[in-house]
Amino acid sequence: MSASEWVAVALLIAGCFFYLAGTIGLLRFGDVHSRLHALTKADNLGLMLVCAALAMLSANWRTAALLVLVWLLGLLAATVSAHLIARHARRGGD
Amino acid sequence: MSQILGLAILFLLLNLVAGLWRVARGPTGADRMLAALLFGSTTVAVLLIMAEWMAMPALRSVALLFVMLASIVTIAFFGLPTGDDER
Amino acid sequence: MVISVLIDFLLAAGMVVLALQVVSDKAVLRSIILFVVFGLVMALAWTRLHAPDLALAEAAIGAGVTGALMMMAWRRLLIINPERPADTPLGRSRLAVPVALLSAVLVATIGLTALDVESPTHTAGQVAAEEMTATGLGNPVTGVLLLFRNLDTLLEMAVLLIALLGARAISPPASPEEAAVVETGTPLVGALLAILVPLSILIATHLLLAGTHEPGGAFQAGAVLAAGGVALILSARLKPGERPGIVMQLGVTVGLIAFVAIGVGIMALGETLLVLPGTWAVYLIETAMMVSIGLTLALLFAGAPALVGRRG
Helix, strand or coil, rough: HHHHHHEEEEEEEEHHHHHHHHHHHHHHHHHHHHHHHHHHHHHHHHHHHHHHHHHHHCCCHHHHHHHHHHHHHHHHHHHHHHHHHHHHHHHCCC | CHHHHHHHHHHHHHHHHHHHHHHHHHHHHHHHHHHHHHHHHHHHHHHHHHHHHHHCHHHHHHHHHHHHHHHHHHHHHHHCCCCCCCC | CHHHHHHHHHHHHHHHHHHHHHHHHHHHHHHHHHHHHHHHHHHHHHCCCCCHHHHHHHHHHHHHHHHHHHHHHHHHHHCCCCCCCCCCCCCCCCHHHHHHHCCCCCCCCHHHHHHHCCCCCCHHHHHHHHHHHHHHCCCHHHHHHHHHCHHHHHHHHHHHHHHHHHHHCCCCCCCHHEEEEEEECCCCHHHHHHHHHHHHHHHHHHHHHHHCCCCCHHHHHHHHHHHHHHHHCCCCEEEEEECCCCHHHHHHHHHHHHHHHHHHHHHCCCCCCCEEEHHHHHHHHHHHHHHHHHHHHHHHHCCCCCCEEECC
8 A cells, every 4th residue: 555545544544533432422422512512523523534535545636625625514514503403402491 | 445445434334323322312302403413424424435435426426415405404403393302 | 345245234224224213203303303314324325226316316305305394394283283293193003014014025025036037138228328329428317317218207397397286286375484494693594505505506507517427417406406495495585475476487387398399399300209409408408407396396395386585
């Protein structure tokens, strides 16, 4: 394997680790507002690392740009969703 | 390399199975919705890896659609009344 | 190749378990959310079956329209009757188990028979694949939909229009208050729309243009447009209107009109009915279809004959 492939594998493993962290947070944290962190923090970091790994592997600027767009849209979706879910949960007095 | 990508996909899918427990358990509607969103972001990662693994660039468009439209269901969920959702 | 077998097994088992849970769960909200999850797994399954066109359609319709549609239906039921929103019959029918067993036997028989059948040497698919190079279209799905089996596609457009007319005939128009769930002042939603709506138009156009040579096409593009419309309806930027103007009427019918006009008009030049004269005709019809599909789905979601912009 070439050097860039080693870097990609390292990034991929790190990405999977943060996805695992997100899932553990979702399962183990005590209330809704804590669990929101699993969505907004860990998973988006995981998505960024996976996107970075795949951009390294593809070695293609167009693909890399598309992957960056996917990650940015992921950040936007997570931000808005987390906000709306938190408001919904607070309205319920939880 | 192909083996590693396959293992990553398998690992993320097993993550999804674990996440299902939160959808089933709740306790509030917000928890279930949150779990569904985690499903969404993991599926996006799986699709992106599959695009490389199966050499199908079109799957990146599928991932793009999912990530772009993920917030629409949440906006609709926001309109639901809170409280007892066991009915 | 153990890994790919494990992945496929997980997806197949996941789909069966999720499908069972979606129809048998007593809590309606849980069923809806599991259905959304089912859509995600379904898209992955289409991917593994090398059908990216279907995965795209599942992503656009599942994430953009049906999940929100079910949430809104559940919300409406809760508004109409807060005490007993869903009158689900308790206990299962005595016929459930026999019917399930019979269905399982039927599926198993068909599956085992299919294993023994030799794959035919000469299929319509092969003929279509051989003819594809002559058409100038790189995506075989678009080729089949628009050239080889375009009567089916034309009738599907008619079915979509009839579905809209049927929905309008049986349901009273939704009031503007029922359609929107987010007040216009809610933080972040405006910013989301400012990115989501222009992007949905851009991506729809991309899917439409790419559809002739790679996965994509009018149905996926129309669904993405509809998803943008759904976001605008949910956040009160578009409201259900009472009377469709000429723009709305033309919008929902333009796909059918363009298809019929070109398909029949070609006969004046001595060609056969519905033999499209070239790639330009494919582009033209697909564009018209995208507009009709997007608008029809958005109108079905809004439950109204027309959509009007927010005033002021």
